[in-house]
Amino acid sequence: MVTFVDGPVRVSVPATSANLGPGFDSLGLALSLRDELEAEVTGSGLAVEVEGAGSWSVPLDESHLVVRSMRAAFEAMGARPPGLRLSCSNVIPHARGLGSSSAAIVAGVSLARGLVAGGSLxxxxxxxxxxxxxxEGHPDNVAPAFYGGFAISGRDDDGFYAVGSAVDPRVGAVVFVPPNPVATEVARGLLPAEVPHADAAADAGRTALLVAALAGQPEQLFRATRDFLHQDYRRAAMPESLALVDTLRADRVAAVVSGAGPTVLAFADGPGAAAAEPDRLLARCPDGWLAYHLAVDREGVRLA
Structure with a gap:
């Protein structure tokens, strides 16, 4: 018989950036911007509290993504809690290409497992x-949110897979977050069903180079982040974001659209390196946007 732990369980989960330019639907990086959540089993009912990002728009009932994810994990363990209380403190911007939905899902399944005695067994x-x-339907954000660091992920006949890869400690990022969201479905709907073979081949080469650049040759990041498959096709949905990418890349900054956008990510020196490059990038934040200098998050989801 499944039993539940006494008292609340807390988790934190990082933001993520997928694609990273050429690594469409396959590469993802965890970033040091974390949502924090707390849940406990109660005698009955459901109570959901949300503060911070998305608090004005997310549902507070069974349709909340964290709750749905918790229910799926409880079902996988054969557990039926009589009631639940969930509290979310969100800092990851919603619908901006920083993995807020993957963070919610990873947090939800992790909370549920933590609430079941012996859940990891x-x-x-x-x-x-x-x-x-x-x-989520795809693993490119889920993998780094769950495992941390830099993840190469996909799906084959054996199911979903994720393989971690090294990240040079000199690598950090500046993200530029615009005020208005773009739905992933809208951005994905702009992609063509077919692309030229030459573009696919070029993208494959840059993806391989990006893995090597992140692992220990960050001087190659500008060349490695050139995308041929998706960013330009999405320009109509986020013209300001692509204009910023163009401007930064004209100055040989390794800038990309983060995930499905509209956030722009620019690779920069990590916090342990010289701060001149990040400071120079932060100063280029467009009016009305937010900018963050972030480290690579090495931990992924963390049970408090």
């Missing part, structure tokens, strides 16, 4: 990652 990390990826 009932559902392994691999199984929990697979469940999160199935809820």
């Amino acid at each position: 009932l559902v392994s990390d691999e199984a929990l990652f697979d469940l999160a990826a199935r809820i």
